[in-house]
Amino acid sequence: MTRNHIEVWHHRVLPSGPERIGFGTVLLGSLLPILAWAGIGCALYFVYNPLSAAVLGGLFALSLIVGFELRRRARHSVRCSVYGALGGVLDKSMAGF
Numbered sequence: 246m247t248r249n250h251i252e253v254w255h256h257r258v259l260p261s262g263p264e265r266i267g268f269g270t271v272l273l274g275s276l277l278p279i280l281a282w283a284g285i286g287c288a289l290y291f292v293y294n295p296l297s298a299a300v301l302g303g304l305f306a307l308s309l310i311v312g313f314e315l316r317r318r319a320r321h322s323v324r325c326s327v328y329g330a331l332g333g334v335l336d337k338s339m340a341g342f
């Protein structure tokens with residue numbers, strides 16, 4: 246591609262500046278990891294016992310809290326930290342699949 250093609254692409258497709266996205270958009274983009282976490286949690290609940298599903302939920306919550314805290318220490322806003330922590334946990338958890 247030439248530089249002209251790239252510039253035309255950016256002017257037609259990308260917005261002129263940063264745009265705010267909603268929490269629903271973040272969740273919609275993460276349906277596969279959410280379904281994987283929920284499916285594994287349900288399987289653990291029915292196959293083993295509720296305690297194993299609670300441990301998995303605790304692991305998810307701990308990962309979310311650590312991600313949030315790391316983003317806050319990097320001076321991100323609260324909103325950015327919540328979205329980034331959730332997206333990060335879901336993204337990194339899918340690396341094993």
